[in-house]
Amino acid sequence: MHMVATADESSSESQRDEEVELMGRVAGGDGAACRILVDRHLRSIMSFAYRMLGDITEAEDVAQETFLRLWKTASRWEPKAKLTTWLYRVARNLCVDRLRGRRELLVHQLPERADPGVGASAELERNERDHAIARALGELGERQRTAISLVYYQGMSNREAADVMEIQVDALESLLARGRRNLRKQLEQAEPVSKGSAETETRR
Amino acid sequence: MRSESSNGKKVDLDRFAAIVDAYGADPAAWPIDERDSALALLEVSEQAVRLRDEAAALDGLLGDLPEVEPSVALRTRILEAAPQPARTWSERWARIAEVVWPFGPSWQPVSALAAAAVLGITVGLVVPDVSPVDNDPTVVAEVALDTGEYWSEAP
Numbered sequence: 001m002h003m004v005a006t007a008d009e010s011s012s013e014s015q016r017d018e019e020v021e022l023m024g025r026v027a028g029g030d031g032a033a034c035r036i037l038v039d040r041h042l043r044s045i046m047s048f049a050y051r052m053l054g055d056i057t058e059a060e061d062v063a064q065e066t067f068l069r070l071w072k073t074a075s076r077w078e079p080k081a082k083l084t085t086w087l088y089r090v091a092r093n094l095c096v097d098r099l100r101g102r103r104e105l106l107v108h109q110l111p112e113r114a115d116p117g118v119g120a121s122a123e124l125e126r127n128e129r130d131h132a133i134a135r136a137l138g139e140l141g142e143r144q145r146t147a148i149s150l151v152y153y154q155g156m157s158n159r160e161a162a163d164v165m166e167i168q169v170d171a172l173e174s175l176l177a178r179g180r181r182n183l184r185k186q187l188e189q190a191e192p193v194s195k196g197s198a199e200t201e202t203r204r
Numbered sequence: 205m206r207s208e209s210s211n212g213k214k215v216d217l218d219r220f221a222a223i224v225d226a227y228g229a230d231p232a233a234w235p236i237d238e239r240d241s242a243l244a245l246l247e248v249s250e251q252a253v254r255l256r257d258e259a260a261a262l263d264g265l266l267g268d269l270p271e272v273e274p275s276v277a278l279r280t281r282i283l284e285a286a287p288q289p290a291r292t293w294s295e296r297w298a299r300i301a302e303v304v305w306p307f308g309p310s311w312q313p314v315s316a317l318a319a320a321a322v323l324g325i326t327v328g329l330v331v332p333d334v335s336p337v338d339n340d341p342t343v344v345a346e347v348a349l350d351t352g353e354y355w356s357e358a359p
Contacts, residue, residue, distance in 0.1 A: 026286065026287060027287060028287070028289060028290070029286075029287045029288045029289030029290065030289070031283070031286065034283055034286040034287075035283065038279060038282055038283060042274050042278070042279060042282065043273065043274055046272060046273075046274045046278070047271060047272050050272045056272060059272065060274070060275070060278050063274060063278065063282075064278060064281055064282055064285075067282045067285070068282075068285055071285060071286050071287055074287060075287075129265070130269060130270065133265055133266060133269050134269065137269075148266075151227065151233060152228065152233070152263075152266060153266075155232075155233075157235075157236065158227070158235050169235075173222070173226045173227075174226075176226035176227065177222070177225045177226040180225065180226070180228070180259075180262060181225075183262065183266070184262050187262070187265055
């Protein structure tokens with residue numbers, strides 16, 4: 001067990017070393033290093049911002065601003081936190097700023113699905129379901145939505161998500177449980193969530 | 205994303221219910237230090253299986269939401285704003301020349317200026333110098349006065 005932990009610590013250390021090296025290259029204007037970071041993180045940051053805001057244009061603005069801040073920070077980067085944690089913290093703060101002042105979150109846009117094999121009525125039904133889920137997510141409180149987005153959609157471990165939110169793992173777990181309960185309630189009003197169905201086990 | 209080490213905490217049915225309540229039915233999302241014990245409980249407890257399946261129904265709905273893809277334009281904007289490499293002196297001069305003369309290659313105005321300088325120097329060397337004495341107003345006055353008319357002695 002101790003050996004596993006040591007291997008894990010060593011892997012985490014080498015990841016930080018690589019991040020420091022990449023950020024040093026970014027600060028020196030190395031385009032290849034910038035492309036590596038964008039390819040690695042843009043999609044997930046954009047996806048997180050979209051889950052938080054429910055608006056693709058706003059999510060793009062948040063993703064862009066997050067990376068601009070990363071470029072500005074590159075020359076004085078210190079590996080206090082993992083790069084991923086830093087990026088999600090910045091993106092989350094930007095999302096919170098945008099959510100302030102909104103009385104409710106309405107999901108106007110959903111990405112197009114490219115699935116020609118589905119008939120018109122099935123397509124309509126699926127669109128309705130997508131909107132119901134997006135609306136239910138939008139009606140969660142910001143902290144519950146953040147917790148669910150990070151753990152469920154971004155695939156973060158409980159410790160990583162708690163780090164991003166700067167809370168204890170117990171508090172994260174409580175947010176997740178309450179968030180899922182609220183989602184279930186919202187979705188049951190739109191469409192009953194079948195109990196005991198194992199068919200839908202596949203995630204993401 | 206999930207890649208932490210396990211150190212094996214014991215999970216009873218209450219804790220199992222709390223885990224699936226928070227993290228859903230996918231063992232990959234469960235806390236790493238409780239995963240093995242939770243999976244072992246799943247093997248022997250029908251109640252645990254029922255709790256897992258209830259959570260799976262909600263997971264299925266949540267997982268159905270389509271993904272978003274960042275546009276090429278967004279990626280381009282981000283990369284264009286990235287730090288640029290430090291310029292060498294020759295690159296800096298080229299940049300200044302570009303600002304001063306944005307109409308074409310900088311050798312054109314530089315050649316024109318050089319040609320004008322050469323022409324100026326050549327003209328300066330070739331044209332004979334005019335003596336400053338010829339134009340001296342004092343001398344002219346002396347000449348005008350030295351007619352002897354006013355200075356001749358009376359007969």
